[in-house]
Amino acid sequence: xxxxxxxxxxxxxxxxxxxxxxxxxxxxxxxxxxxxxxxxxxxxxxxxxxxxxxxxxxxxxxxxxxxxxxxxxxxxxxxxxxxxxxxxxxxxxxxxxxxxxxxxxxxxxxxxxxxxxxxxxxxxxxxxxxxxxxxxxxxxxxxxxxxxxxxxxxxxxxxxxxxxxxxxxxxxxxxxxxxxxxxxxxxxxxxxxxxxxxxxxxxxxxxxxxxxxxxxxxxxxxxxxxxxxxxxxxxxxxxxxxxxxxxxxxxxxxxxxxxxxxxxxxxxxxxxxxxxxxxxxxxxxxxxxxxxxxxxxxxxxxxxxxxxxxxxxxxxxxxxxxxxxxxxxxxxxxxxxxxxxxxxxxxxxxxxxxxxxxxxxxxxxxxxxxxxxxxxxxxxxxxxxxxxxxxxxxxxxxxxxxxxxxxxxxxxxxxxxxxxxxxxxxxxxxxxxxxxxxxxxxxxxxxxxxxxxxxxxxxxxxxxxxxxxxxxxxxxxxxxxxxxxxxxxxxxxxxxxxxxxxxxxxxxxxxxxxxxxxxxxxxxxxxxxxxxx
Numbered sequence: 001x002x003x004x005x006x007x008x009x010x011x012x013x014x015x016x017x018x019x020x021x022x023x024x025x026x027x028x029x030x031x032x033x034x035x036x037x038x039x040x041x042x043x044x045x046x047x048x049x050x051x052x053x054x055x056x057x058x059x060x061x062x063x064x065x066x067x068x069x070x071x072x073x074x075x076x077x078x079x080x081x082x083x084x085x086x087x088x089x090x091x092x093x094x095x096x097x098x099x100x101x102x103x104x105x106x107x108x109x110x111x112x113x114x115x116x117x118x119x120x121x122x123x124x125x126x127x128x129x130x131x132x133x134x135x136x137x138x139x140x141x142x143x144x145x146x147x148x149x150x151x152x153x154x155x156x157x158x159x160x161x162x163x164x165x166x167x168x169x170x171x172x173x174x175x176x177x178x179x180x181x182x183x184x185x186x187x188x189x190x191x192x193x194x195x196x197x198x199x200x201x202x203x204x205x206x207x208x209x210x211x212x213x214x215x216x217x218x219x220x221x222x223x224x225x226x227x228x229x230x231x232x233x234x235x236x237x238x239x240x241x242x243x244x245x246x247x248x249x250x251x252x253x254x255x256x257x258x259x260x261x262x263x264x265x266x267x268x269x270x271x272x273x274x275x276x277x278x279x280x281x282x283x284x285x286x287x288x289x290x291x292x293x294x295x296x297x298x299x300x301x302x303x304x305x306x307x308x309x310x311x312x313x314x315x316x317x318x319x320x321x322x323x324x325x326x327x328x329x330x331x332x333x334x335x336x337x338x339x340x341x342x343x344x345x346x347x348x349x350x351x352x353x354x355x356x357x358x359x360x361x362x363x364x365x366x367x368x369x370x371x372x373x374x375x376x377x378x379x380x381x382x383x384x385x386x387x388x389x390x391x392x393x394x395x396x397x398x399x400x401x402x403x404x405x406x407x408x409x410x411x412x413x414x415x416x417x418x419x420x421x422x423x424x425x426x427x428x429x430x431x432x433x434x435x436x437x438x439x440x441x442x443x444x445x446x447x448x449x450x451x452x453x454x455x456x457x458x459x460x461x462x463x464x465x466x467x468x469x470x471x472x473x474x475x476x477x478x479x480x481x482x483x484x485x486x487x488x489x490x491x492x493x494x495x496x497x498x499x500x501x502x503x504x505x506x507x508x509x510x511x512x513x514x515x516x517x518x519x520x521x522x523x524x525x526x527x528x529x530x531x532x533x
Contacts, residue, residue: 004190004191005131006129013183014125016183018122018126020179021122024089025119026146027152028153030150031152031153031157031169031172032054034153034306037050038161039169042166043101051223055219057112058219060115062215063113064114065408066259067204071117072120072121072397074196074197076193077192085180085181088111088114089173089176089177092170095107096169119404120400120401125188126141139385140327146380147312159306200256202253202254204258207246207258210241210246211239211243213235217239222423259398263399266395268386268391271494272493274406275489276410277406278486279486280410280414282345282483282486285417285475287309288414288419289472293469297465297468297469323381326378340378341377342375343484346375346480346485347371348368348371349372349479351371352480353476353480356472356476387400418479425470425471425474430467
């Protein structure tokens, strides 16, 4: 398998194609959340129906992610990447044109399926485009997309919804998709020709059923009262049975498994799966909590709440050269780097919880956003570098797909538990605060006397806002503690310091053909013609 290392302008164009595709997909995971109330109103959807605009997308996404290595082998990496970009772009347009709830949900499912095929090939392409000595540079670039995408989403969604219409939340993908497709077809090269392999029908069916049911539980559990709801109980049982059957079939029954679960035999892969689950859960929980808190407790606009997240993402951009420099040292133990990043992110979250009040200003929140960005800058890149340095080249696609899947499930689990904490925390805080509101309290009595008939409504609103703030503060503290404890997880990885092992290196480029001799004729001294090179 020849290497596809690029140099100069061609490398820049390949990286641009990958970054456009990755940003497009990752931003879409959060951009629709902001516009959801507007979409619900425009399409006449109930709150429960509108939630499926997000749930359908994520279910399809998690089903396709572990299957992406199979599709790459069948279609070729370049072709599958291009197909995913085109499919994502076309379904984005159709989502923006939809006029009823059922159509929108179906199109969001298709969009999620095409989006699930973008991230694993993208990370491989950007890695293979750089020589092995620049592994850290390639992964630093990809990490920018991983962090910038979800944080750009709320800001961009707010601006588009406020200044244009909700349909532009989907139409914004069109120029990105067209640009990424053109660059992919013109400049990205395939490292190997497509290869026909059997389709694991039973395995894929069990996987789709199990992951779909699991994602339904995570997305709809809080809204439906978790296990008080018979549908959630049924979905949980379905997920457990289907996923256990899937694992048994893939390991012991399938002749050509659709998902290479045996890749988990590598310590790097199973350890990274645990780390990614924990860290992604904490990060996406904060992305879920913070914008809601800023809008409900502080009265921020959607755009301003999104800009708060952008401060953290901007820190990563500024630190890009330092991140690359640190992770370029092959003799440094990357476990300590990742552990330090996770610890800093957790501490920043804890300190932020201590300044969360109903009167916090944008400026007061910036320092902790910056500190959190410093932590995030040193999490994803060193972990990616460890994966590429230690997992054999042939198993990289499977390793990326499996760890990416677990990361996505962790993000969904974190968001789901954050919603649970906010809901329960609000109810508990509201009960406690409401009990202190009575006319026996001199301050309350004076307020009622001063404001007359409006006092009750105003007090109710003030109590509700304060309860929301307390719930968000406690939820943030919980995830801060969880993140700090997660700082020990990188030490599950095997200690690795030194040069990249040969088994993990990309193959060398194909040798150049020998120079062709140029034959020339010359006349000898005796008058005959002689041919020479």
